[in-house]
Amino acid sequence: MKPYVILPLAGVIAAAIGFAVLAQSASDNSPVGELIFLGEPVTAADLEAGKQIYAESCASCHGADLEGQPDWKRRLDNGRMPAPPHDETGHTWHHSDRNLFIVTKGGVGAVVPGYESDMPAFEGILTDDEIADVLTYIKSTWPDRQREFQAEVSANDKGEL
Template sequence: MAKATPRRSSIMPWLLSALVVLALGGALLVQWLTPTGSANPQDRAQVAAGQQLYGQYCVACHQGRLQGQPDWQKRLPSGRLPAPPHDESGHTWHHPDRVLFGIIRNGLVPPHAPAGYESDMPAFGALLSDEQVWAVLAFIKSHWSPKIQAWQEDKTRQY
């Protein structure tokens, strides 16, 4: 009688190959989802492009001087919060660039808000390129003092 060979040995190479493919796919997905680029408030061309885009897409809610809507920390009857300021009186500068980029591109949704959080912040990813989102951020950051810019840049490096 012939001895049966264990099936495990024929499954292991396939299983190992599948795990390698999944790991590579995951790494590529993380790289694809991580934004490239930067918001440089000293880049006059980027700031000028951002100013134009801010006027077109953001000013209706966040106002012309980046001051946000009145009583921005008090919930509306809908339960949602008004648009916050992007100047130094708000909290935008407390967040690293990748978080701000993600909020502009995807709206205020996880991972930048709790699951089920409702916000009037729309996702602009279908309307703005990544380069344009960075330009809007450069414009916003250009309104912060050098001290706040340095603090936020440090936060961005740490994130």
Template structure:
């Protein structure tokens, strides 16, 4: 009886923590991460990158100060050229070093929330773009 209680406890902890949750279409993230990422994205990123991660109009054209507007993150721009580490670094340090105006979120968001945000916008990438990202060493 005692062994059954221990096994049940382990199973409950695994379920609550998300262990064993299936990855979305074989990708690195889970649906729970995408759902959390959507919330974080809408609260912290959508004002500049758009509610659907579509970026701004003329995102390729520099602004008067020489910086670039927020690009799309939905797979239609260059975000898929950057590894997960580079995406995390950009979120942490901001976009000034790469020609943008994005603020740093290093002290604003947890690492889990940053990864969830990436999961959310990557969930908008079609299979071809996601596989190209993997082929470039995305993970």
């Protein structure tokens, strides 16, 4: 076979193998980059599960694109705050993994006793692993700057769950 046929063919084969490897790693439990949650590496399966659970359990208030409700910094007529965005424009990335987990599981009142919020507690609705998956999905959407800041906040949070 002539070299001008072999080289392009080799490129096509290499690309096909590369796509197959990527497809396999996206569906397995291999760690995804440097992303961690509560000290544990995040896998592609965690992210996919988190994305699905977010769509089913969170997007109706926090937005399909994590954009939050309009005017999320202004109180509603009932005195409660609208659902904030979970993208980089919000404040979610200012909080540690532990704090985000506690708020999601127990509601805002679990961190700020007596605070009234439309945010439900997901204890008994989502498992701890499902909550972790949702939070890792949210974190995966942030730009590097926000992820790095939030990782430092999490590393400095020595509290217990």
